[in-house]
Every structure is written in C-alpha cells, then in structure tokens.
Amino acid sequence: MSVNALDDTKLRILEAAGRTFADRGFREATVRDICQAAGSNIASINYHFGDKERLYIESVKLAHREMLQNTPLPQWPAGVPAAAKLHGFIYTFLCRVLNRDDNWQRRLMLREIAQPSAACEELAREYIRPQFTVLLGILDELLPTETPDVVRHRTAFSIVGQCLHYLIAGPIVRWLVPPEEAALNVPEQLAAHIWRFSLAALSGIGVDAAKLEVPQLPRIAQTAGAAS
Amino acid sequence: MSVNALDDTKLRILEAAGRTFADRGFREATVRDICQAAGSNIASINYHFGDKERLYIESVKLAHREMLQNTPLPQWPAGVPAAAKLHGFIYTFLCRVLNRDDNWQRRLMLREIAQPSAACEELAREYIRPQFTVLLGILDELLPTETPDVVRHRTAFSIVGQCLHYLIAGPIVRWLVPPEEAALNVPEQLAAHIWRFSLAALSGIGVDAAKLEVPQLPRIAQTAGAAS
Amino acid sequence: MSVNALDDTKLRILEAAGRTFADRGFREATVRDICQAAGSNIASINYHFGDKERLYIESVKLAHREMLQNTPLPQWPAGVPAAAKLHGFIYTFLCRVLNRDDNWQRRLMLREIAQPSAACEELAREYIRPQFTVLLGILDELLPTETPDVVRHRTAFSIVGQCLHYLIAGPIVRWLVPPEEAALNVPEQLAAHIWRFSLAALSGIGVDAAKLEVPQLPRIAQTAGAAS
Amino acid sequence: MSVNALDDTKLRILEAAGRTFADRGFREATVRDICQAAGSNIASINYHFGDKERLYIESVKLAHREMLQNTPLPQWPAGVPAAAKLHGFIYTFLCRVLNRDDNWQRRLMLREIAQPSAACEELAREYIRPQFTVLLGILDELLPTETPDVVRHRTAFSIVGQCLHYLIAGPIVRWLVPPEEAALNVPEQLAAHIWRFSLAALSGIGVDAAKLEVPQLPRIAQTAGAAS
DNA sequence: AATGAATGAGCCTTCATTCAT
DNA sequence: GATGAATGAAGGCTCATTCAT
Numbered sequence: 001m002s003v004n005a006l007d008d009t010k011l012r013i014l015e016a017a018g019r020t021f022a023d024r025g026f027r028e029a030t031v032r033d034i035c036q037a038a039g040s041n042i043a044s045i046n047y048h049f050g051d052k053e054r055l056y057i058e059s060v061k062l063a064h065r066e067m068l069q070n071t072p073l074p075q076w077p078a079g080v081p082a083a084a085k086l087h088g089f090i091y092t093f094l095c096r097v098l099n100r101d102d103n104w105q106r107r108l109m110l111r112e113i114a115q116p117s118a119a120c121e122e123l124a125r126e127y128i129r130p131q132f133t134v135l136l137g138i139l140d141e142l143l144p145t146e147t148p149d150v151v152r153h154r155t156a157f158s159i160v161g162q163c164l165h166y167l168i169a170g171p172i173v174r175w176l177v178p179p180e181e182a183a184l185n186v187p188e189q190l191a192a193h194i195w196r197f198s199l200a201a202l203s204g205i206g207v208d209a210a211k212l213e214v215p216q217l218p219r220i221a222q223t224a225g226a227a228s
Numbered sequence: 229m230s231v232n233a234l235d236d237t238k239l240r241i242l243e244a245a246g247r248t249f250a251d252r253g254f255r256e257a258t259v260r261d262i263c264q265a266a267g268s269n270i271a272s273i274n275y276h277f278g279d280k281e282r283l284y285i286e287s288v289k290l291a292h293r294e295m296l297q298n299t300p301l302p303q304w305p306a307g308v309p310a311a312a313k314l315h316g317f318i319y320t321f322l323c324r325v326l327n328r329d330d331n332w333q334r335r336l337m338l339r340e341i342a343q344p345s346a347a348c349e350e351l352a353r354e355y356i357r358p359q360f361t362v363l364l365g366i367l368d369e370l371l372p373t374e375t376p377d378v379v380r381h382r383t384a385f386s387i388v389g390q391c392l393h394y395l396i397a398g399p400i401v402r403w404l405v406p407p408e409e410a411a412l413n414v415p416e417q418l419a420a421h422i423w424r425f426s427l428a429a430l431s432g433i434g435v436d437a438a439k440l441e442v443p444q445l446p447r448i449a450q451t452a453g454a455a456s
Numbered sequence: 457m458s459v460n461a462l463d464d465t466k467l468r469i470l471e472a473a474g475r476t477f478a479d480r481g482f483r484e485a486t487v488r489d490i491c492q493a494a495g496s497n498i499a500s501i502n503y504h505f506g507d508k509e510r511l512y513i514e515s516v517k518l519a520h521r522e523m524l525q526n527t528p529l530p531q532w533p534a535g536v537p538a539a540a541k542l543h544g545f546i547y548t549f550l551c552r553v554l555n556r557d558d559n560w561q562r563r564l565m566l567r568e569i570a571q572p573s574a575a576c577e578e579l580a581r582e583y584i585r586p587q588f589t590v591l592l593g594i595l596d597e598l599l600p601t602e603t604p605d606v607v608r609h610r611t612a613f614s615i616v617g618q619c620l621h622y623l624i625a626g627p628i629v630r631w632l633v634p635p636e637e638a639a640l641n642v643p644e645q646l647a648a649h650i651w652r653f654s655l656a657a658l659s660g661i662g663v664d665a666a667k668l669e670v671p672q673l674p675r676i677a678q679t680a681g682a683a684s
Numbered sequence: 685m686s687v688n689a690l691d692d693t694k695l696r697i698l699e700a701a702g703r704t705f706a707d708r709g710f711r712e713a714t715v716r717d718i719c720q721a722a723g724s725n726i727a728s729i730n731y732h733f734g735d736k737e738r739l740y741i742e743s744v745k746l747a748h749r750e751m752l753q754n755t756p757l758p759q760w761p762a763g764v765p766a767a768a769k770l771h772g773f774i775y776t777f778l779c780r781v782l783n784r785d786d787n788w789q790r791r792l793m794l795r796e797i798a799q800p801s802a803a804c805e806e807l808a809r810e811y812i813r814p815q816f817t818v819l820l821g822i823l824d825e826l827l828p829t830e831t832p833d834v835v836r837h838r839t840a841f842s843i844v845g846q847c848l849h850y851l852i853a854g855p856i857v858r859w860l861v862p863p864e865e866a867a868l869n870v871p872e873q874l875a876a877h878i879w880r881f882s883l884a885a886l887s888g889i890g891v892d893a894a895k896l897e898v899p900q901l902p903r904i905a906q907t908a909g910a911a912s
Numbered sequence: 913a914a915t916g917a918a919t920g921a922g923c924c925t926t927c928a929t930t931c932a933t
Numbered sequence: 934g935a936t937g938a939a940t941g942a943a944g945g946c947t948c949a950t951t952c953a954t
Contacts, residue, residue, distance in 0.1 A: 161394075198429065
C-alpha cells in the first residue's frame, strides 16, 4: 500500500510531466507547473527523479510504453498471409500516429523524433527497434530471399516514412489539400493507400531492380547559402 | 550610407539569429549569444526588432526567402520522360534534405514544420506548395488520367514521406542499422531506392487499386487517453 | 540492549557529524551526508538530536571530551630541568597540532577557536586553561621570580603563538617557502627552532626588559573604517 | 563620470559583500542581502562579478588591499637601526590586527586565514609575500650573514606567529587572563613585549644554536582517536 | 523506536528587457 | 543612432525538517 502510494505519486508526476512537456517542450515547461498539475510539491521531482532532465527522459519512455500498450500490434495466427500482416502493421502504426484524441504521448514522441535528446537513443533501442524487427519479419515473406539487408532496411523505412509523414507534417498536409479531402485522412483510408502503394512497390523491388537503369543525375546547384 | 550600415547590422543579426535558432530552438537560444555571434550590442535586438519573438519571425522569413532563392524548381526540357523527371525530383529533394553543409535555413524550417508557429502557413503556401505542384505534375504523367485527386495527393505524400524520413528520423535510422550501412545512405543511393520503389508502386496504384481487397481490419484497442 | 543500540546509533551519528563538520563547516555539511556517513536514516538526526544545530553542539562537546582523553598533560619526574620541560611542551604541542592523521577533533576545535560559538568558552576553561597553566609553571622556573603576571602571560602567548601559527597559517606557510623547505617543517625541527628561539628570548625578558628602550612609535595612519 | 558611476556601483557591492561575508561567512551570506545592503539589484552581482564566488575573492582582495593602505608600513630613512625597524614592523602589524574599530577587513581576513579558500593562494602571492619579504629584509640585518634560509624563514614565522595569535585566538586570550590585564593588550604594549622577546631571541638564534643541544624527545602518545 | 516519502522556504543564477547617456 | 549598465521576474535546485506509518 505504501508502495502503491509511492507509485501513485511518481506516476502522477510522470503523467503531468508528459502532458506539460508535450504541450510546451522541455525548456518552456517548468517544474513548478508540472508539480502543480501533479498536485505534488516542487521538491518531489528532485526527490523522485533527480532533476528535470531525468524526469523528461522517464516521461518520454512512459509515452512510448503507453502508446505501444494502448495500440498493440495485432497477434497473427499462423497461416495469415504476409500481405494481410503488412496491412495490419500499417494500420496499427497509423492509428497510433493519427489518434485524434488529445494524447500527449503522441505529441511528446513527435517532439522527441524531431529534436532528439538524450532520451532518444534509449528510446530507439528499447521501443522502436522491436517494432522495426516485426516489420522486417513481414517483409521477409514478401521479398525475394536473396534481397540484401540494405534493401530490406530501406524498404522498411519507405513504409514507415509514408506513415510518419502524416504525423510529422500533419499541419502541412492539411494546408495543401482541400478541407473535405483532409477529412478523409483517417487511419482506415490512409492504411489502404499506403498498403496498396507499398505492396505494388514490393513486387518491383529486388526482382527487377537491377534492370531498372537509373537516369543520369541532374546537376544540383549547391546553394551559396551553405557557406554564408 | 547610414541606412546601409543599419541594414548590415540588421542582416548580421538576422543571420546569427537564424543560425542560433536553428541550432538550439527559440527558447534555448539567448539574445546574448546571438548578439555576440553578430558582433553587436546586447540591446541591438530590442532596438532593431522590438523583442526576441519578432526577431525569430524575421529570421524564419529570411530563411524562407533564402531557401527560395537557393532552391529553384527543377526545369526539364520538353520530351524528358516522366520517370526520369521523377528521379530528378527525388534526387534533388534528397540532396537538399541530406545536405551535410551547415545550412541553417533547412534546420530552421524543419523546426517550423514539426512545431508549426505563425510563420508556418505562409511557408507552406509559398515554398512547399510550388514544389508539391511540380511533383503532382510529374505524377500526372505516370498515373491513369482518371485517377482521383485524393489518390494523386496521397501518392505524392508517399513519395515525399519516404524522402523526409531520412531528414526527420535521421538519428533513429543511424541507430537502427549498422554503421557501415548507414554510411551508404547518400542521396544517390537513397534516390535510386525510393525511385524504384515508387515507380513500381505507381504501376499498381490507380489501375487495379479497386481490385485489391483490403484485408479485414484488425481490432485496434483504442484505450484512448488511458490516462488522460 | 536497546539503549545500547540507541547509544551506538547516536555515537555513530556524532562521529560522522564531527568529521563532516570538521571538514566542511556547519553550513556546508549537510544532514544527508552525515546520515549517509553514519549509515543511518535521514530523519535520525532530528529524531535523536532535535535539529542540526544541537547535533553540532553535541559533536563539538564530543570532540572536546575525546581530546581531553587523548591528550593528557605531560608529566615530568622531579628534577627535570625547566628548559627540557619547555622543549617537551613545545614538541608535544606541535605533534598534536601538525598531526597528519585524520583527527577531526583538532580540526573542529580549530574552527571553534577562529569562529567562537557558544561551545567555545567551555572549551577554553576546561581544555586550554590547564595546558596554559602547565606552560606558566614551566616559565616560572625560567623567569625571574619578580616577573609580573602580564609579562608571564604574554611570554606564554608568544610561545603558543609560534606553535599555533603552523596550524592556523599552514597553507600560507607552504606557499611562502619553497616545497623542499616546507617538507622540513616537521614537529622535531620546528620544536628545536621554537625552543631555541624562546629560550634565548626568555633570557632577555623580564631581566633587562626595562632597560631596552622602545623606539619612538611610527605614526600609524589610522584611517580607521575608511569605508565603513 | 559614467566610469565613475560604474566604479561606484562595483565598489558599493564590494564593500557590502565584504561586510556581509565577514559577518556571516561565505555560505551564510546571501547575495540577496548583499545586494540589498549595496542598494543594487540582485542581478548586479552576476553582471559585475560573474558569480558569488568571484565576488567573494574580489572582496577578500579588497579587504587586504585596504588594510595595507589604511595601515601602511612606515617608511624608514637610511640609517635607521634594524632593531627600530623591527619594532615598527611589529607595531604596524599589531595595529592592523587589533584595530578595535569594526573593520570588516580584519574579520574577513581572519576567516580566510583560518579556512583558506580559492582566494587564499592569490592573496598569499599578491599581498602577504611582499610583507614577508620586508620582514626578511629587516631580519637579515639582525642575523649572522651565514644564517640559512630555513632559519631565517622560521624566525620570521616566529615573529608573525606571536602577532597573529592575538587576532586568531583573541577571544581565548581574553578568557585566559583577568579583564584588567586583557585591557592592557593594546598594540603599543604588545608590540613592546613581542619586540623585546624577539630581539632577545634573535641574539640567540643562528649563533649558538648548534651548541644548544635539544633534549631527548618525549614519547608522544599517538591518540587512538586518529584512527577512529 | 525508527523510517522514508514528502514538504516549502530559500538559494544562486539566468534571461530578456529597459534606460540614461 | 547606438550602447552598456542595470533591472526584476522567474527558473531549477538544495536543504533541513516533518509526518504518517
């Protein structure tokens, strides 16, 4: 029970911190506000987490953990075709990313991905890599067996990149397309598109890739600004 | 002449501010450091720009303007095949995005995209939309004419998303693959991969899309806001 | 038995506190560090001693008590010449003072002497005065009987002052002389010097003191409190 | 004039800091109180001195500088006997040390000598060494020319030690002697005593020192407390 | 009797901003 | 027009202390 109470306080602080960090970023968020939101004393952060930065790292880890728990990957029984599993992966990923509810976990992850901090390496190791491994396992069933690692990895990034784009550049997407079309960008529809796009792409990757001659590279004007 | 001198000082401050904001973000960047980098007085920012926030907006605008100048849209002579133009577009995009040189403009823009401020809408309208339009033009040549807008747009986002992923999630990519493979992620190789992937995908989009039945959706446990 | 355990804990805390206070002073020493050094709970100080200040007083008293036990007054058999007793006194004093071992009691006493607190008067009465009396006894044998008290006292202070200087101003002494000379400042050598110096001085004090005309006082510009 | 104003503010802060540090020590003194006493803003310390510690060092240096200026050594015309110069040195030293006025400089120096900080080494180099050199010069005229350095230095420390004792152990001296005698401990009388004592000692140092056999060393009971 | 979670006052420092010159 | 000295609000953090258990 006292253990419970401890956990309660730490958890309350973590939740409040996650929400505040997601709203305002690391610097803009103050420990005073976090403690007030958590209903705890201003010294409790130092007591439970050491300092603000370690609190941040813990709240980022919690965010990812909760995202995975709230929207876990489906469990596929044996015999499910790889194409169906790929669709399930994409759809789950988009559900996490596009969740319309005000879930601070997603917003905090976005900040962390765009501006990686000390928490990011740990995050990649503990939470992202397992998901990546699952995707690679699905792709293995869809790609020729002799496909080299570098192609398998890039293919996985091609799929993940399409999904993440709606998280990263969400506001820009909404400004580039008409409102009535933006309203259609729900996980179901987007998953269908990305799945079709990627499935078609997969049939053209690895097999005839070598035959497809890359056009001559255009000359890229290296901007003068680079040195100014 | 004194106007000139003023402009010089303002420009020097703007450049220093842009670089510093790109490096450290709005809050983390201090006016002291910016002034020191610009070789100007500590009070010069308030004198020339009013306050720190207006300086930030001005430096974002400058970044925007300089990127427009430094990144002209690709021009292809008539008769170039659409597939080649697509490759040129992807390669150019990746060169801008993966540019190792210190172009603070790009990094500042990235911050704006991930955490949109007031300056962001203008950015989307003036800088991103024209590029988007060029890409749509290329895709029009590769997709069936009856392809609906929503599919054309999503296809464009699928391509852009693949490219942006190496900018946005660059550190994570480097943590997920072995170092010797990460070293291969140069614009030339990545462009070849994304081009092949997308070209293969295009042949499967729009045409037989309707035929490709989406698998039954997995049940996504939306324990939304489990803690919110 | 539980009383014994209590005493053990209190003693452990007192020792740890004494050492820590001696090292870092009252304010700089934290109750956390003291409790950690004592292997006790953070709340044990308030529980056993009420507050930090009372712990300090108790640890000064303990230091006092232990020094009394560890530093018995020298005992000379009858017939030892006064000059030899003086040398013994000086040498013993210097041994205590220059003791390289970690005796926190001495260091804590030094702090008390320089910045007297409430505990200091008791210290002077019980610990210092007896030693002072012994020295006066020795000097009585070396000075003319008619020597007035004030001269006897000042002579004692002259001897004690020479010894204490190597404790008080130890670091400064080491900065003023070359390292190889500082290495020679061991109790044996310093005792020999101070003994010779003082013995020679004693032959000139009290006897012909009146004959030795003090030179005219230089004018001391007492711009006292020029800024106060 | 603006330079003057700057100097005024810095000096005001330094004086207030010196007084506060002398009263309460480094840790106990707060920058808030110092600034309030100086009539300046709380950020002015950081602006003018960087941080609290550098302010402390500067105030210690100022204290010593002002002590030397307020009570400078006398200037001796050629031909003044060394004995008279020695008396002048001792008297001046005692005047600085025993100044009855509430001069924070003396109290701050005492703290610094007893608990050397980062300021102390600089202090020794810049302010104490020159005074030490003057004393050595006087002693050179009073000691045989072949006197080795180590003896010359120890002799100087014997003289300085006698004087400093009345600063360091002032309260204890007052507790050890009757009040009416303590009242006599003014610079004039103490200088006369220390001068006579030292002058007599000097005639016995260096010359017959070798002849004066040191008595057998008593056995010093190394206290058990050293290891506890 | 003894603990460890929790408290709140207060510390030094940093920062954008202002103002007299 | 431009400066640098000075400001005050606010930030993170530390600390001795308390309280429920």
